[in-house]
Amino acid sequence: xxxxxxxxxxxxxxxxxxxxxxxxxxxxxxxxxxxxxxxxxxxxxxxxxxxxxxxxxxxxxxxxxxxxxxxxxxxxxxxxxxxxxxxxxxxxxxxxxxxxxxxxxxxxxxxxxxxxxxxxxxxxxxxxxxxxxxxxxxxxxxxxxxxxxxxxxxxxxxxxxxxxxxxxxxxxxxxxxxxxxxxxxxxxxxxxxxxxxxxxxxxxxxxx
Amino acid sequence: xxxxxxxxxxxxxxxxxxxxxxxxxxxxxxxxxxxxxxxxxxxxxxxxxxxxxxxxxxxxxxxxxxx
Numbered sequence: 001x002x003x004x005x006x007x008x009x010x011x012x013x014x015x016x017x018x019x020x021x022x023x024x025x026x027x028x029x030x031x032x033x034x035x036x037x038x039x040x041x042x043x044x045x046x047x048x049x050x051x052x053x054x055x056x057x058x059x060x061x062x063x064x065x066x067x068x069x070x071x072x073x074x075x076x077x078x079x080x081x082x083x084x085x086x087x088x089x090x091x092x093x094x095x096x097x098x099x100x101x102x103x104x105x106x107x108x109x110x111x112x113x114x115x116x117x118x119x120x121x122x123x124x125x126x127x128x129x130x131x132x133x134x135x136x137x138x139x140x141x142x143x144x145x146x147x148x149x150x151x152x153x154x155x156x157x158x159x160x161x162x163x164x165x166x167x168x169x170x171x172x173x174x175x176x177x178x179x180x181x182x183x184x185x186x187x188x189x190x191x192x193x194x195x196x197x198x199x200x201x202x203x204x205x206x207x208x
Numbered sequence: 209x210x211x212x213x214x215x216x217x218x219x220x221x222x223x224x225x226x227x228x229x230x231x232x233x234x235x236x237x238x239x240x241x242x243x244x245x246x247x248x249x250x251x252x253x254x255x256x257x258x259x260x261x262x263x264x265x266x267x268x269x270x271x272x273x274x275x
Contacts, residue, residue, distance in 0.1 A: 038237055038246075045230045052226060163220050171227065178231065181238040191239045 019187030029186030053171025060127040061169035064107040092173035128153040
């Protein structure tokens with residue numbers, strides 16, 4: 001027979017589906033579980049931070065470049081892992097879910113002879129590193145913008161900017177990493193739920 | 209030393225409150241389920257981060273007198 005004074009509570013049931021939904025869209029798992037307000041808080045805060053970071057970086061700081069040929073990693077790695085090694089920011093940004101998937105699409109469909117990718121255009125596409133001289137065909141280089149390209153290249157963003165490009169990618173990484181906590185919350189419940197439950201039980205006992 | 213550029217309109221430091229608010233709210237909401245507890249914890253974390261950042265800024269400001 002259970003002891004009525006035993007305050008050990010059973011752990012909440014694990015929910016892999018809710019965890020996966022929160023990976024796809026921050027807070028979606030919590031909404032699926034009926035914790036709608038909390039799910040919306042996660043969605044607004046994390047998408048807000050992620051897209052605010054992208055805005056600060058002129059929408060050119062979430063991407064996965066193919067750089068293993070020019071910068072091989074110190075140990076032999078499969079090509080995608082080598083590219084991730086060279087661009088570790090994406091390891092954090094990835095966890096924001098579907099909002100980072102266009103970068104994977106662009107990585108798999110990158111054509112250096114085109115100025116933009118299929119479907120997503122320049123969104124989350126590896127930005128041009130520098131600009132070709134006038135009269136020079138930019139497409140003979142791997143990642144150089146035509147001279148009359150309207151956007152800013154990475155070199156221009158980093159040399160002419162006021163550090164907001166760097167701050168922007170940090171924000172996108174923080175948003176992705178915070179979503180790992182949100183995924184865990186959807187999967188296993190809040191970290192201190194048991195203490196909160198005990199606190200409520202105690203308050204109900206005192207009130208009675 | 210002139211600290212005005214730090215607080216000037218357009219300074220990158222004006223973007224920091226967004227980060228402090230979001231990190232403290234999201235972290236606290238992953239610890240608790242009840243809004244009272246979430247908001248109290250978020251306020252505590254927000255204050256801690258603000259004090260930490262101000263302390264770092266103060267240390268750097270003092271160091272400028274010796275460099």
